[in-house]
Amino acid sequence: MNTPARMGAYVLGLAVAFAGAFGIGGAVGATPPSAPVGNGHGGHATPAQAAPKADHVPGGLQVSQSGYTLTPRTTTITPGERTEFRFTVDAADGRPVTAYETQHDKKLHLIVVSRDATVFRHVHPELAGDGTWSVPLTLPDAGAYRVFADFVPQGGEGLTLGADLYAAGDYAPRPLPPPSRTVTVDGYTVRLDGTLTPGTASRLVAEISKDGRPVTDLQPYLAAYGHLVALRVGDLAYLHVHPDGAPGDGVTPAGPGITFYAEVPSRGDYRLFLDFQHNGIVRTAAFTVRAGQPSGAAPTGTADHGSEHAHSGH
Numbered sequence: 099m100n101t102p103a104r105m106g107a108y109v110l111g112l113a114v115a116f117a118g119a120f121g122i123g124g125a126v127g128a129t130p131p132s133a134p135v136g137n138g139h140g141g142h143a144t145p146a147q148a149a150p151k152a153d154h155v156p157g158g159l160q161v162s163q164s165g166y167t168l169t170p171r172t173t174t175i176t177p178g179e180r181t182e183f184r185f186t187v188d189a190a191d192g193r194p195v196t197a198y199e200t201q202h203d204k205k206l207h208l209i210v211v212s213r214d215a216t217v218f219r220h221v222h223p224e225l226a227g228d229g230t231w232s233v234p235l236t237l238p239d240a241g242a243y244r245v246f247a248d249f250v251p252q253g254g255e256g257l258t259l260g261a262d263l264y265a266a267g268d269y270a271p272r273p274l275p276p277p278s279r280t281v282t283v284d285g286y287t288v289r290l291d292g293t294l295t296p297g298t299a300s301r302l303v304a305e306i307s308k309d310g311r312p313v314t315d316l317q318p319y320l321a322a323y324g325h326l327v328a329l330r331v332g333d334l335a336y337l338h339v340h341p342d343g344a345p346g347d348g349v350t351p352a353g354p355g356i357t358f359y360a361e362v363p364s365r366g367d368y369r370l371f372l373d374f375q376h377n378g379i380v381r382t383a384a385f386t387v388r389a390g391q392p393s394g395a396a397p398t399g400t401a402d403h404g405s406e407h408a409h410s411g412h
């Protein structure tokens with residue numbers, strides 16, 4: 099498929115996803131008539147995005163949606179200690195779901211983020227026959243965390259459900275890292291270009307270099323050369339975005355640039371966590387990006403200690 103067609107399909111997919119979220123939310127009464135998530139920019143939408151979605155609820159904000167409920171079996175952990183985090187996804191009849199579709203190489207993607215949006219984990223739990231998922235987690239600091247389960251129940255639509263997780267102890271929230279388009283992690287420099295414009299599929303390009311040289315031999319990770327999670331600061335609304343193109347399609351280079359399309363629902367600050375794999379190791383670069391602001395010269399920051407990549411399931 100050529101690039102415009104692929105992008106068109108992606109935009110359409112987003113529109114369908116949002117329309118679906120709105121329709122279902124309305125049907126089960128989960129969406130208040132004036133949910134405060136509108137972007138107020140409907141007049142700027144392109145025809146492909148003209149469907150009203152001012153009231154759509156972004157992913158990750160609800161523990162239960164479309165008849166599926168995320169039920170943590172572990173709700174409190176000790177900071178700094180490896181803890182087995184267990185949960186189920188329960189269907190409308192209360193029984194744990196045991197059959198899932200594979201998306202991006204996995205049946206379920208679990209993202210764990212501190213409420214101050216500084217600590218990030220992306221892990222792949224194991225599914226037991228009874229529908230219980232489990233994964234070892236080590237979280238560095240006391241505080242409140244948000245857990246996101248991103249999955250597709252067999253025969254159903256993709257969903258991201260969110261639940262709270264607590265690490266006991268003295269809590270010292272960190273300030274939001276200032277907006278930055280260049281981050282260094284483990285000797286890699288990652289520069290992010292592009293503008294996040296609310297309500298549109300915004301093109302972002304991450305350029306990866308090491309020791310001043312572009313990295314051109316990125317390795318596939320989760321069926322892509324990069325994996326980007328975008329979270330809205332303030333409520334951690336979850337946007338799971340993926341690159342344009344895939345390894346092995348004959349046109350997508352293995353770096354240094356990875357192109358993504360991300361649609362953010364409103365103005366404001368977002369935290370973007372980019373996973374990429376090189377020399378067999380997955381690393382995460384974390385950015386703060388202000389939606390509605392153009393890219394350009396911006397202060398340089400470094401990846402905070404909490405955003406190292408913890409991984410399992412491979």
Ligand SMILES: [Cu+2]
Pocket residue numbers: 204206207208220221222320
């Ligand atoms: Cu994943």
